[in-house]
Amino acid sequence: MMNLPTNRRILLIDDMPSIHEDFRKLLAVSSDAMDLLDDEALLFGDSAAAEQIEFELDSAYQGQEGLSRVQQALQQGRPYAMAFVDMRMPPGWDGVETIERLWQADPRLQVVICTAYTDHAWEDVLRRLDARDRLLVLKKPFDTIEVLQLARTLVMKWSLSLQAQSQMDGLEAAVRQRTRELSDEVQARRQAELALRVRDRAIEAAVNAIMITDHLRADQPIEYVNPAFERITGYPPQEVLGRNARFLQGDESEQPALREIAAAVREEREGHGVFRNRRKDGSAFWNELHIAPVRDAEGAVTHFVGVLNDVTAARDHQQALEFQARHDALTGLPNRLMLRDRLDQAIAHARRMQERVGVLWLDLDHFKFVNDSYGHPVGDGLLVALSTRLRETMRRSDTVARLGGDEFVVLLPGIHRACDASAAAQKVLDALAPPFEIDGHLLHASTSVGVSLFPEDGDSSEALLMHADTAMYRAKHDGRNGFQFYSREMSEQARERETLARALHTAVDENQFELHYQPKLDLGSGRVTGVEALIRWRHPALGMVPPSSFIPIAEETGLIVDIGDWVLRTACAQAQAWQQRWQLGLSVAVNVSPRQFRQHDLPATVRRVLDDSGLAGGLLELELTESLLMHQTDAVIETLRSIKSMGVSLALDDFGTGFSSLSYLRRFPLDLIKIDRAFVAGLASIEADEAITRAIIGMAHALGMAVVAEGVETPEQLAFLQAHRCDAAQGYLLGRPMAAAALDALWQAQRNRLDTPPAH
Numbered sequence: 001m002m003n004l005p006t007n008r009r010i011l012l013i014d015d016m017p018s019i020h021e022d023f024r025k026l027l028a029v030s031s032d033a034m035d036l037l038d039d040e041a042l043l044f045g046d047s048a049a050a051e052q053i054e055f056e057l058d059s060a061y062q063g064q065e066g067l068s069r070v071q072q073a074l075q076q077g078r079p080y081a082m083a084f085v086d087m088r089m090p091p092g093w094d095g096v097e098t099i100e101r102l103w104q105a106d107p108r109l110q111v112v113i114c115t116a117y118t119d120h121a122w123e124d125v126l127r128r129l130d131a132r133d134r135l136l137v138l139k140k141p142f143d144t145i146e147v148l149q150l151a152r153t154l155v156m157k158w159s160l161s162l163q164a165q166s167q168m169d170g171l172e173a174a175v176r177q178r179t180r181e182l183s184d185e186v187q188a189r190r191q192a193e194l195a196l197r198v199r200d201r202a203i204e205a206a207v208n209a210i211m212i213t214d215h216l217r218a219d220q221p222i223e224y225v226n227p228a229f230e231r232i233t234g235y236p237p238q239e240v241l242g243r244n245a246r247f248l249q250g251d252e253s254e255q256p257a258l259r260e261i262a263a264a265v266r267e268e269r270e271g272h273g274v275f276r277n278r279r280k281d282g283s284a285f286w287n288e289l290h291i292a293p294v295r296d297a298e299g300a301v302t303h304f305v306g307v308l309n310d311v312t313a314a315r316d317h318q319q320a321l322e323f324q325a326r327h328d329a330l331t332g333l334p335n336r337l338m339l340r341d342r343l344d345q346a347i348a349h350a351r352r353m354q355e356r357v358g359v360l361w362l363d364l365d366h367f368k369f370v371n372d373s374y375g376h377p378v379g380d381g382l383l384v385a386l387s388t389r390l391r392e393t394m395r396r397s398d399t400v401a402r403l404g405g406d407e408f409v410v411l412l413p414g415i416h417r418a419c420d421a422s423a424a425a426q427k428v429l430d431a432l433a434p435p436f437e438i439d440g441h442l443l444h445a446s447t448s449v450g451v452s453l454f455p456e457d458g459d460s461s462e463a464l465l466m467h468a469d470t471a472m473y474r475a476k477h478d479g480r481n482g483f484q485f486y487s488r489e490m491s492e493q494a495r496e497r498e499t500l501a502r503a504l505h506t507a508v509d510e511n512q513f514e515l516h517y518q519p520k521l522d523l524g525s526g527r528v529t530g531v532e533a534l535i536r537w538r539h540p541a542l543g544m545v546p547p548s549s550f551i552p553i554a555e556e557t558g559l560i561v562d563i564g565d566w567v568l569r570t571a572c573a574q575a576q577a578w579q580q581r582w583q584l585g586l587s588v589a590v591n592v593s594p595r596q597f598r599q600h601d602l603p604a605t606v607r608r609v610l611d612d613s614g615l616a617g618g619l620l621e622l623e624l625t626e627s628l629l630m631h632q633t634d635a636v637i638e639t640l641r642s643i644k645s646m647g648v649s650l651a652l653d654d655f656g657t658g659f660s661s662l663s664y665l666r667r668f669p670l671d672l673i674k675i676d677r678a679f680v681a682g683l684a685s686i687e688a689d690e691a692i693t694r695a696i697i698g699m700a701h702a703l704g705m706a707v708v709a710e711g712v713e714t715p716e717q718l719a720f721l722q723a724h725r726c727d728a729a730q731g732y733l734l735g736r737p738m739a740a741a742a743l744d745a746l747w748q749a750q751r752n753r754l755d756t757p758p759a760h
């Protein structure tokens with residue numbers, strides 16, 4: 001038996017105090033009543049009778065009072081289970097009105113109308129109150145048992161209905177709860193479906209190809225591919241579903257990245273690789289593939305998801321960048337970086353195989369002239385053409401690299417003898433000998449080549465390159481357009497050169513230079529008509545340093561410009577001093593180096609120096625080298641002309657040692673040619689030298705130029721030159737270069753001779 005909520009509170013509303021008395025007695029538990037209840041228990045099997053029923057009876061004598069008691073009881077949380085309400089209670093509300101009010105306050109209150117008669121028809125009453133199950137009618141006079149039974153039943157009913165209500169509320173709450181849960185579930189399912197749809201859509205719309213394979217079936221067939229798969233590979237889904245993805249490999253199944261993917265599948269883990277695949281049309285593309293296993297609830301792999309990305313463009317770009325980083329932009333040849341790699345490899349290989357490695361360092365002779373004279377596009381064209389020729393000439397296994405500017409290196413891996421390297425060097429020289437035609441210009445690209453060998457000249461790429469460079473420098477020094485093997489002495493010389501270069505800076509700052517002057521004899525008159533100024537460096541520790549040792553360094557370092565200015569100023573000042581003192585019209589010849597000619601505004605300098613010294617332009621002669629004129633241009637001719645317009649003479653020095661082409665002499669406004677002392681040395685002994693000297697004199701005269709012979713040391717040489725109408729001569733025979741003061745005696749004698757009238 002469940003525990004019912006008990007409520008024994010009963011309110012009696014009646015205007016008759018006697019009735020209240022009667023009810024009080026009635027509802028007190030009498031033995032009769034207990035008997036009666038026992039009978040009921042026997043009949044209904046309920047043990048309610050066993051309970052000690054003690055009603056709590058309250059009294060009210062008017063409807064209003066009854067209402068306030070009901071309200072009070074509600075406030076206390078102890079409502080009445082029922083009320084006996086008298087029908088007629090003058091002067092207050094009658095029973096019906098009272099009941100209406102009571103129910104407004106407490107709709108659960110059960111009411112028993114006590115009446116002997118009624119002013120209302122019962123139908124009206126019931127319709128008006130509309131609460132038949134809460135309302136009973138008790139006719140007076142009351143029967144004790146009836147009242148008691150009514151009270152007991154209604155009290156019980158109140159409890160039962162309260163319980164029923166609470167059960168109903170519980171049920172409703174449970175239903176509400178379940179409904180909420182169900183709607184949550186529905187909502188969650190909807191959201192899951194939406195999320196799946198979004199994911200599906202994302203896969204469908206993905207730029208990357210997505211492929212799902214069945215891991216549980218034999219040969220792991222493709223189960224799904226998204227539209228991007230067809231875009232990238234060209235294969236529509238129907239042609240790939242059910243197949244293993246390896247058909248994308250074509251015949252390139254040996255790529256290392258593929259092995260990594262296969263391992264990842266085998267080991268059921270994530271994997272990544274970039275490899276070449278084939279599209280349906282057979283074209284190759286670079287596929288960057290990521291794969292990841294999909295596991296079921298138990299953790300077993302059921303599928304693999306693969307994301308494919310066509311990275312061909314990015315890879316091409318990267319390869320282009322890598323190519324750029326390792327190649328020369330102009331010629332496409334490997335650059336220094338790549339050369340170093342190849343050289344390192346060649347050395348390692350040669351060391352294992354007991355072979356040699358040859359390094360040829362090439363430097364174009366006079367490339368700067370090409371650039372300066374014809375402009376950079378022509379210079380670039382020459383470099384490109386030369387690169388092509390070199391590449392075509394050398395073996396495929398050789399590396400032809402450009403280090404920048406006009407410097408190239410040819411790497412000869414795996415040679416056996418030193419003569420293999422010299423043969424290669426000669427091949428380079430031969431290949432570059434024929435002229436190049438660039439933009440309508442015929443250009444010669446003579447080259448100086450330095451050769452170093454592994455292992456004898458060094459066992460590292462740095463050493464081999466450095467020594468090949470040193471050897472090249474020597475080759476250039478020894479007359480250009482040739483090759484030279486490296487030797488240990490060269491390194492020593494290179495070191496000396498460096499020391500000298502540093503000392504030369506100090507020499508310029510501290511003016512350690514002097515000028516010596518070598519007389520030039522006019523062979524017609526037998527008089528000294530001028531001198532050549534020759535620089536001397538008196539180094540505080542090294543003593544006299546010959547010009548042949550420091551002029552090339554001064555050229556390389558650019559110091560020649562300052563030195564040349566000093567020479568010009570000093571020589572002109574000296575010539576003017578002599579002129580003022582001796583009035584002999586002696587000219588002074590000054591050597592002008594190519595760099596000086598190129599980098600300096602020479603006409604302006606000459607003008608300034610003449611003005612400053614006061615020397616007449618006609619007494620100055622500039623000696624130019626052949627290489628300076630070799631790449632004749634309008635600019636060079638223009639410079640020469642403007643110098644000549646000051647009355648200054650122009651001489652071509654060391655004629656016969658360089659290209660010695662008389663044809664180009666015609667184009668320059670030259671006044672005289674100086675025959676190199678190498679030819680003069682052979683006069684009166686070597687027939688060929690005599691023939692050449694004769695030819696030079698003849699052709700120079702034909703072109704309106706005078707000829708000066710250098711290095712005359714013997715009377716025979718002098719006699720030969722005189723006999724062949726050479727105009728002037730210099731040489732130890734006639735006078736060594738000497739300090740200015742030492743020449744005063746000569747000028748004095750010459751002055752005297754002029755002042756003494758000839759004897760008749």
Ligand SMILES: Nc1nc2c(ncn2[C@@H]2O[C@@H]3COP(=O)(O)O[C@H]4[C@@H](O)[C@H](n5cnc6c(=O)[nH]c(N)nc65)O[C@@H]4COP(=O)(O)O[C@H]3[C@H]2O)c(=O)[nH]1
Nearest residue numbers: 534535547548551567591592593711712713731732733737
């Ligand atoms: N064996 C022999 N040699 C003779 C004889 N007569 C003269 N010499 C030498 O021949 C060289 C002539 O000068 P160079 O050909 O212009 O050759 C010059 C010239 O190219 C250059 N040089 C000298 N001074 C200057 C200068 O002030 N400026 C520039 N740019 N170069 C200079 O240095 C080169 C060498 O000058 P130096 O040593 O003074 O050598 C001088 C001179 O001393 C002889 O009979 N026999």
